[in-house]
Amino acid sequence: MRTNIKDSEFQTIGFSSILVVFVMLALSTFTVLTLVSANADYKLTKTMAEGDTAYEEASNRAKTRVAELDRLLAERYETGGMLPASAVRQILPEDMAMETSTEGCLVSFTETIDERQDLAVELLIPQVPSDGFYQILRWQKTTSVSQPDPGAEEPLHVL
Amino acid sequence: MNTHHSKSFIMLLEIMINICFFAAMISICLVLLFRALRISDRSEDLNHGVTLVNSAAALYEGCSGDTEKTAKSYRYAEAEPDRCFVYFDDQYQECAKKDAAYVLQLTSSVDRYGDPTGDFQFSDLQRESVIYQKDVVLHLPLGRTVSEERQEMQ
Numbered sequence: 001m002r003t004n005i006k007d008s009e010f011q012t013i014g015f016s017s018i019l020v021v022f023v024m025l026a027l028s029t030f031t032v033l034t035l036v037s038a039n040a041d042y043k044l045t046k047t048m049a050e051g052d053t054a055y056e057e058a059s060n061r062a063k064t065r066v067a068e069l070d071r072l073l074a075e076r077y078e079t080g081g082m083l084p085a086s087a088v089r090q091i092l093p094e095d096m097a098m099e100t101s102t103e104g105c106l107v108s109f110t111e112t113i114d115e116r117q118d119l120a121v122e123l124l125i126p127q128v129p130s131d132g133f134y135q136i137l138r139w140q141k142t143t144s145v146s147q148p149d150p151g152a153e154e155p156l157h158v159l
Numbered sequence: 160m161n162t163h164h165s166k167s168f169i170m171l172l173e174i175m176i177n178i179c180f181f182a183a184m185i186s187i188c189l190v191l192l193f194r195a196l197r198i199s200d201r202s203e204d205l206n207h208g209v210t211l212v213n214s215a216a217a218l219y220e221g222c223s224g225d226t227e228k229t230a231k232s233y234r235y236a237e238a239e240p241d242r243c244f245v246y247f248d249d250q251y252q253e254c255a256k257k258d259a260a261y262v263l264q265l266t267s268s269v270d271r272y273g274d275p276t277g278d279f280q281f282s283d284l285q286r287e288s289v290i291y292q293k294d295v296v297l298h299l300p301l302g303r304t305v306s307e308e309r310q311e312m313q
Contacts, residue, residue, distance in 0.1 A: 013170050016173060016174055017177060020177040023181070024181070027185070028188060034192060034195045035192075035195040037195075041198075041199065042198045042199075045205045045206050048206075049205055049209050052293070056216075056295065060295065060296040063296045063297065066298055067272065067298035070301050071272065071301065073301075074301040133300070
């Protein structure tokens with residue numbers, strides 16, 4: 001009987017501390033995990049929003065360049081009535097590439113979105129304008145694939 | 160008798176220390192959990208902000224930069240000649256101004272060549288902060304008038 005009382009007292013004294021320690025460990029672990037998860041989620045959303053903004057800025061710059069080209073083509077059309085390759089080449093800005101095809105002039109240029117992505121734009125300028133001075137053939141986000149350095153270690157970005 | 164009292168005292172002391180420790184840890188954990196909740200709310204706001212702004216920008220482009228036409232696509236939009244306000248509740252659903260928690264503001268302007276530019280802002284009305292913002296430049300092709308002229312001539 002005496003032994004039982006002693007055991008019971010011993011258990012009662014240590015038990016609450018052990019319980020509190022375990023509860024605290026569990027609580028703090030879950031809290032830290034929640035915080036890390038929420039933070040990772042926010043970083044991902046922010047990256048997505050920044051990517052979207054960067055694309056829109058590049059797209060706006062490309063639209064402005066197309067608008068400038070369109071105005072030049074309209075001026076040239078008013079004076080000449082047609083848009084032959086030689087006339088397009090004269091008015092084309094230096095940073096735009098041009099190729100000739102049977103359908104007309106193929107004009108292409110790129111706008112930088114970020115370090116790894118570009119916006120590639122390709123326009124067809126027909127010799128005789130039918131529905132506008134240009135047609136958009138390509139308006140595409142392209143990723144520049146860089147060769148990985150075999151010696152470099154890449155982080156996993158788990159969190 | 161004394162031994163029994165001292166044991167009870169030690170037990171009471173232990174429980175009190177545990178309660179204090181527990182309360183301190185709970186308060187720290189609550190602060191961190193509320194911070195996580197705020198971060199989670201911010202990412203939810205930003206996520207919905209990006210989606211709603213992109214959707215409005217696509218409508219604006221589809222309406223060739225006409226603010227009033229864009230506003231007609233929404234049920235509760237308030238349209239002015241160069242501005243448009245669309246209100247959303249805390250579940251990011253369209254609602255009337257009095258129930259709104261967020262507002263999507265579209266401000267349209269015209270550049271020197273006559274091309275429309277739309278400025279989209281998704282804001283939190285309670286915190287009075289801009290969650291997401293972007294500009295959209297449009298270009299209305301000039302050559303369209305050439306084909307219209309030809310049709311008129313024919």
